[in-house]
Amino acid sequence: MADVYLKIESISKSFGNFKAVDTLSLEVPPGSVYGILGPNGAGKTTTIRMILNIIIPDSGRIEVGGKPFAEELKKQIGYLPEERGIFKKMKILDLLGYFGELKGLSSKESKRRGSEWAERLGLKDWLKKKGEELSKGMQQKAQFICTVLHEPKLLILDEPFSGLDPINMDLLKDIMLELKAKGSTVLFSTHQMDHAEKLCEYICLINRGHKILDGSLKEIKSRHGKSSLAVSIEGDSAYLASLSGVARVDDYGPYKELRLSNGGNPQKLLQEISARSVVHRFELMEPSLHNIFIESVKTSEAAR
Amino acid sequence: MKNILVVLKKEYLGVVRTKSFVIGTLLTPVMGFIFMFLPSILIQKTKEPQLKLVVIDQTGWMYSKLDSALSRDTLPDGARAIVLSPKACDPSTLEKDKDTLNGRVLSEEISGYLIFPVGVDTGQSPEYYAKTTGNIITQGRLERRINNQVIAHRLERQGFRSQNLAEVLKRADLKALQVSKGGAKETSFLSTYLLSFFFIFVLFQSVLGYGQVLSRSIVEEKNTRIIEVLTSSVTPFQLLMGKILGLGSATLTSIFIWIILGIAAGAPAASTLSSFGFDLSKTFNPLLIVNFFIYLVLGYLLFTSLFAILGAISNSDQEVQQFVFPIVMTMILPFIIGFAVAQNPSAGWVTVLSLIPFFTPTLMMMRISFLPPPTWQLVASYIIMAVSVAVMGWLAAKIFRVGILMYGKRPTLPELVRWVRHR
Numbered sequence: 065m066a067d068v069y070l071k072i073e074s075i076s077k078s079f080g081n082f083k084a085v086d087t088l089s090l091e092v093p094p095g096s097v098y099g100i101l102g103p104n105g106a107g108k109t110t111t112i113r114m115i116l117n118i119i120i121p122d123s124g125r126i127e128v129g130g131k132p133f134a135e136e137l138k139k140q141i142g143y144l145p146e147e148r149g150i151f152k153k154m155k156i157l158d159l160l161g162y163f164g165e166l167k168g169l170s171s172k173e174s175k176r177r178g179s180e181w182a183e184r185l186g187l188k189d190w191l192k193k194k195g196e197e198l199s200k201g202m203q204q205k206a207q208f209i210c211t212v213l214h215e216p217k218l219l220i221l222d223e224p225f226s227g228l229d230p231i232n233m234d235l236l237k238d239i240m241l242e243l244k245a246k247g248s249t250v251l252f253s254t255h256q257m258d259h260a261e262k263l264c265e266y267i268c269l270i271n272r273g274h275k276i277l278d279g280s281l282k283e284i285k286s287r288h289g290k291s292s293l294a295v296s297i298e299g300d301s302a303y304l305a306s307l308s309g310v311a312r313v314d315d316y317g318p319y320k321e322l323r324l325s326n327g328g329n330p331q332k333l334l335q336e337i338s339a340r341s342v343v344h345r346f347e348l349m350e351p352s353l354h355n356i357f358i359e360s361v362k363t364s365e366a367a368r
Numbered sequence: 369m370k371n372i373l374v375v376l377k378k379e380y381l382g383v384v385r386t387k388s389f390v391i392g393t394l395l396t397p398v399m400g401f402i403f404m405f406l407p408s409i410l411i412q413k414t415k416e417p418q419l420k421l422v423v424i425d426q427t428g429w430m431y432s433k434l435d436s437a438l439s440r441d442t443l444p445d446g447a448r449a450i451v452l453s454p455k456a457c458d459p460s461t462l463e464k465d466k467d468t469l470n471g472r473v474l475s476e477e478i479s480g481y482l483i484f485p486v487g488v489d490t491g492q493s494p495e496y497y498a499k500t501t502g503n504i505i506t507q508g509r510l511e512r513r514i515n516n517q518v519i520a521h522r523l524e525r526q527g528f529r530s531q532n533l534a535e536v537l538k539r540a541d542l543k544a545l546q547v548s549k550g551g552a553k554e555t556s557f558l559s560t561y562l563l564s565f566f567f568i569f570v571l572f573q574s575v576l577g578y579g580q581v582l583s584r585s586i587v588e589e590k591n592t593r594i595i596e597v598l599t600s601s602v603t604p605f606q607l608l609m610g611k612i613l614g615l616g617s618a619t620l621t622s623i624f625i626w627i628i629l630g631i632a633a634g635a636p637a638a639s640t641l642s643s644f645g646f647d648l649s650k651t652f653n654p655l656l657i658v659n660f661f662i663y664l665v666l667g668y669l670l671f672t673s674l675f676a677i678l679g680a681i682s683n684s685d686q687e688v689q690q691f692v693f694p695i696v697m698t699m700i701l702p703f704i705i706g707f708a709v710a711q712n713p714s715a716g717w718v719t720v721l722s723l724i725p726f727f728t729p730t731l732m733m734m735r736i737s738f739l740p741p742p743t744w745q746l747v748a749s750y751i752i753m754a755v756s757v758a759v760m761g762w763l764a765a766k767i768f769r770v771g772i773l774m775y776g777k778r779p780t781l782p783e784l785v786r787w788v789r790h791r
Contacts, residue, residue: 116600118773135603143600149592154382166601167376210597220600 068130069094069249070115070218077110084110086273087124092251092266097244099264100253101357107273109146112222112350115251116143130219139168142216146223150203152196159195162211162254167214171252172215184233192250204232209253212239217314219243221252225259232293239262243342257354269357276360290353293322293330296345297337309333323355371602376617383618385503393622396573397629416443419450419506422481424457424471430484430517437513438531450510455481466497471788472500489521564737565706567660568730570626572699574619575729579675579695582615583688586679586772593774604684604769612672619668659736666753667729671695674761680764680771681779702730713739722750727755763788 070092077085077247083109092098100108113119115126117133126133128140150159157175160182164174182188183207190198198206204227212219219235219240229320240250240263254260260267260280268278277284296319304320305313309328314321324330337343353361383389431454441449455465469481479496488494494514501507523536523652527751566739589595598607675688681686681716701707701721709718713735722731729748735741770787771779779787 114595114771118596118599138601141423141600143597145593146598147593151592152588152593153386158381162374163597165377166371166598168370207597233754240448 067093069096069143070251071125072111073113073125073127075111075114075126076108076363077107077114077119077121083273085121086113086277087125088270088273090275090278092249092269094249095244095247096265097240097263098252099260099267100251100270101255101257101267101353102253102270103113103255106255106270108255108270109222110273111270112220112251112253116141120354139214140217142167142211142214143209143221144211144224145220146226148207148227150195150198150205150206153175153194155192155194156206157191157207158197158215159206160191163210164213167234169214177213181205181213184231185209186190191218201229204236206227208232208236208239214259215243215246215248217248219248219250219252221250222304223254224252225254225256241267256283257352258335261353267353269360271364274285274364276284276357276364281353285353288351290348290350291324291328291348293324293333293339294345294347294349294352295322295343297343298322299341301341303340304337307333307336312355314352316352321349321352321355323351323359371606372610372613375598375602376606376614379611381587381619383500383615384579384621389622389778393410395624396622408430408572413778415450416506416648418443419448419479419510421450421452422472422478422525423454423562423685424462424465424481424483426457426486427484427488428457429521430488430514433517433520434513434711437517438510441509441513448547449506450642469497473702489518489525529735561654564734565703567656567733568702569736570623570659570660571664571667571729571733574623574670574695576692576699576733578615578619578668579672580688580692582611582672583675583679583682584685586676586768587610587682587685589771590683590775591681599772604772605765608676608765611620612669612676615672616665616668619664623664630785655740656733656736660733662750663729663732663753666750666757669761671699673757675762676764677767677771681774681784683775687778692721699730702734709734710738714741719745723752726752728753 069330070090072088072090074087074089075085076083076087088111090100100111102108110223112120112123115167116134117126117135117138128137131137137293137310150156150318154162157178160178161171161175164178167169167174169177179188179191182191185208187202187209195206215318221236221240224240228236240252244250246265252263264281265276267284269276275331285337295301297304301320304322306311309325310330311325312326314323322333334343334346337346423431424432431452435452438450438452439448443449455469458465466483469478472478473480476499480496483497485494486538496507497511517535519537520533586595591597595607602610652768679690680687682691705721709731711717712718718731718735719741721727722735723745732741732746732749766788767784
């Protein structure tokens with residue numbers, strides 16, 4: 065990674081005796097979609113708050129665009145926190161005006177852009193309504209607009225997909241990709257690996273405040289090789305886990321992912337399975353991020 | 369700076385555009401007027417009924433003199449205010465007579481009856497029986513007339529005769545003049561007291577009302593997590609300043625509206641008030657006005673910093689509410705000790721209390737209206753207030769910064785100390 069937009073150098077943060085983030089470093093290339101992944105309580109939100117300078121790290125440095133973080137940079141950032149809400153008593157148009165102004169736009173300009181976005185997201189009829197009059201889904205839309213109104217160079221989203229209905233989820237994905245296409249860098253945290261797998265070019269896995277691995281998603285996956293099988297068979301599939309050479313089985317609905325153990329032989333497995341069941345799908349593939357994550361966490365915990 | 373202005377504008381408009389602001393601003397002077405003046409106006413305006421009294425006169429001289437003295441007191445319609453009728457007096461049947469008279473009082477045939485014992489001029493009290501004995505004005509008049517007759521009777525016994533008894537008995541009312549650097553000025557206790565009451569009322573309303581608005585808005589932004597979005601755009605300090613100044617501007621707006629209303633309604637209001645004995649021109653002075661604004665600003669900043677801390681450490685309006693009571697108590701103190709302060713505004717303990725920052729604004733306003741404190745004390749109070757505002761503001765900014773990101777349990781005192789020391 066030669067080109068770095070956001071650079072975090074061994075930041076740490078403790079709350080009392082609890083080490084929320086421990087010497088974490090990461091590098092986010094410009095114009096990328098970057099995922100910070102980890103289970104609940106891994107330190108994702110704390111990391112994000114430190115990037116935003118809402119919390120000051122105990123040690124370490126954060127650079128954006130080659131310069132140490134300064135208050136002025138906040139104007140280039142759009143942030144969507146994990147738990148969402150808008151002012152109950154404020155009209156939506158005023159809300160958009162306020163957040164736009166906070167990011168340095170004029171009130172008029174932010175209302176103009178806000179109205180455009182509202183038109184696009186089907187929120188136009190609600191602009192004159194107060195926050196409390198909107199449904200939860202509508203409130204979320206209004207908040208997306210607040211986040212991207214000023215066309216941020218850096219979009220930071222904390223668990224953006226939690227609590228969204230499928231329509232808003234797709235909408236948010238579109239907005240993220242659209243901003244990326246315009247050259248913005250998108251950083252988000254999630255504990256749902258499938259979202260990260262579909263969206264991210266780069267990821268960083270953290271657990272208990274430590275980085276476990278990071279890099280480009282493609283690279284990480286190919287590093288793990290084609291060591292999984294996607295299998296779909298007719299009838300009872302419970303026996304798959306007991307086959308020799310299979311480390312674990314994850315159910316993805318239409319298919320199951322069989323993680324090969326060391327020395328597991330796909331050809332041998334195919335013979336065994338086809339002898340017992342009708343096989344619809346049998347494919348050698350890169351392991352899912354979910355599996356990479358679980359294995360990496362296990363390895364790192366064992367190494368302690 | 370621009371960030372502060374953006375927040376200021378939002379908070380200001382958020383308050384000023386509400387119906388409750390408009391209603392509150394217009395209603396407050398009305399309420400203030402009602403609380404201060406209505407009781408005395410009502411007493412004076414209430415139509416006085418004619419009193420029908422039966423007199424049991426054991427002295428032999430009282431009835432005719434009192435009757436003629438009372439003949440001069442008339443109701444607005446020209447009828448006598450108090451009509452007397454004599455009752456033959458027989459000491460042996462007195463108790464029985466009283467029983468029948470009590471019956472007549474209860475059936476409202478008569479308003480009451482008077483008994484004048486023989487020794488009324490040597491210290492025995494005359495007695496007044498009536499269904500209600502709370503009518504201060506009529507009773508006061510009756511008492512004065514009776515007193516005058518008793519005094520006149522004593523004078524006559526000592527050989528003094530006068531054609532014009534009223535002239536002899538004319539009261540000498542004490543006129544109070546307050547000496548200050550500008551010379552002596554006539555004052556009246558009541559209007560001084562009411563004026564200081566008025567200023568304290570405005571202070572109270574601004575600080576307490578907007579303090580709670582501030583806490584509530586912080587709690588709302590915490591609960592909706594908007595605070596995180598806001599602090600990703602501005603620093604917590606800018607947010608806090610914007611809020612405090614925005615709500616402060618709203619306070620000043622109401623006060624200016626009151627001043628404009630006051631000037632518009634000034635002349636008629638003043639004449640109405642003076643007809644009831646409140647002469648504002650006798651109590652108004654520039655020192656009072658200037659200090660009112662100084663203490664309003666300093667007091668507002670001090671108390672709202674406190675309310676900002678409350679908002680930052682609370683998770684709900686109810687939690688804020690628990691803290692409001694002690695704050696109200698510090699502001700109510702001057703009302704409780706008001707009369708003691710009026711008795712001796714320069715007492716040592718009053719001086720000490722008035723220099724304690726949380727009491728300063730209200731107590732100093734009270735002191736200034738009764739007896740302007742020495743200049744050094746005023747200046748000392750400004751300095752103490754300003755330093756306290758700076759310290760409280762610093763504390764508020766520190767606690768605000770950490771507190772707004774803390775959800776759930778309210779912090780303990782040691783935790784608060786740690787937040788303050790947090791860099």
